[in-house]
Amino acid sequence: MPPISSLLFLVLAGLALGSAGIVAFSRNIIHSALALLGTFLGVAGMYVTLSADFLGATQVLVYVGGTLTLILFAVMLTARIEDMKVSNPSQGLGPGIGLVAVVLLLLGKVATTTAWAINVRPTNPSTAKLGHAFLSSYLLPFEVGSVVLLAAMVGAVVLARRAVKREWEKE
């Protein structure tokens, strides 16, 4: 009987990678988008097992609550329901898989042969430390990040709105 933490890791990794497989290979864009939910949840669980509890919660809130909903809206607004079955076609799977296999071999070799300076610590909550870091050493990047978000939202609205001209603007 393996320890519970190993089992948990295997379950989370299976959830994340299985869903990622559906994202990569499903022919229906709705299935792909919904499978992304499993990947996000699996990765969020792995964050918690790596003592990044705040990030696990943020991952669920921002990705599942925000990004995924946005993607589903875009799918509904741009695809016709009758050709939904083959709404996500692929092209060039053979060369793609070959290239990805080469990349994976390279990454695997680097990950297994490098002598990482392993310095394991017990799994502890780290939200307080993260908050202190954001309000002291990382204050400027934090504020710049909020400005980036604001600019992105304004840009998205400008791009997506219909250009309706009122009577007095046409002259």
Next chain:
Amino acid sequence: MEIGLVHYLSVAAVLFGLGLLTVMTRKNSVGILLGVELILNAAALNFIAFEHFVANDVAGQVFTVFIIVLAAAEAAIALAIVLTVYRNYRSIMADRLTTLRN
């Protein structure tokens, strides 16, 4: 079996590979965007794994927060562009957007 750094790195690598495959082979623009999200998640998972197993500060988590923030901004902008493309071309298949080819 003790779960170590290499296990998390392998999961992130496979996640990255699937994301790369999605970006390379999909024709639907929203499908390509899903691949980009997979790649960003793989990178963030690597940051957190290295922060837990190698470094002993919170810099890895700070980077991941910024990855999540920029991914949200990127998704909003990209989907606005997709909507605009659909309004102009009646399609979001990437192989039909060939106006600039000739």
